[in-house]
Amino acid sequence: MLVLTINGQSRQLDVADEMPLLWALRDAADLTGTKFGCGAAQCGACTVHVDGEPVRSCVTPVGDVVGKQITTIEGIAQDRVGSAVQAAWRELDVVQCGYCQSGQIMSATALLRENAAPSDSDIDDAMSGNICRCATYVRIRAAIHDAARTLA
Numbered sequence: 401m402l403v404l405t406i407n408g409q410s411r412q413l414d415v416a417d418e419m420p421l422l423w424a425l426r427d428a429a430d431l432t433g434t435k436f437g438c439g440a441a442q443c444g445a446c447t448v449h450v451d452g453e454p455v456r457s458c459v460t461p462v463g464d465v466v467g468k469q470i471t472t473i474e475g476i477a478q479d480r481v482g483s484a485v486q487a488a489w490r491e492l493d494v495v496q497c498g499y500c501q502s503g504q505i506m507s508a509t510a511l512l513r514e515n516a517a518p519s520d521s522d523i524d525d526a527m528s529g530n531i532c533r534c535a536t537y538v539r540i541r542a543a544i545h546d547a548a549r550t551l552a
């Protein structure tokens with residue numbers, strides 16, 4: 401039995417230490433907003449925050465995050481920056497199929513926490529690990545700029 405802090409709440413999960421965090425979140429904690437994409441930390445669909453930093457949950461053993469703060473897409477609206485990013489996503493109608501968007505939002509939130517006024521190049525660099533098969537990259541970049549203006 402592992403005790404994790406997920407979205408500000410203590411949760412006991414009956415999972416093995418080596419289970420990927422992604423599956424602990426989806427299968428044991430029933431938080432299905434975090435998506436499985438590639439399983440090799442290459443696409444970013446599984447991005448969550450651990451102690452405020454974006455991590456690929458598909459390759460992170462759940463035992464490595466015991467005692468740390470885990471934030472998923474279900475909890476990101478509790479964060480001022482995350483809320484602004486989600487609002488910009490809706491305002492600019494970023495989502496097409498939507499599959500990658502939880503990971504995109506998690507990465508964008510982490511970027512804006514570190515850089516309140518990112519350039520296009522900063523955004524491209526920070527978001528390069530997140531793949532969108534629908535190619536909504538122009539809208540993603542615009543939404544990040546919009547969220548940055550809202551937060552300023």
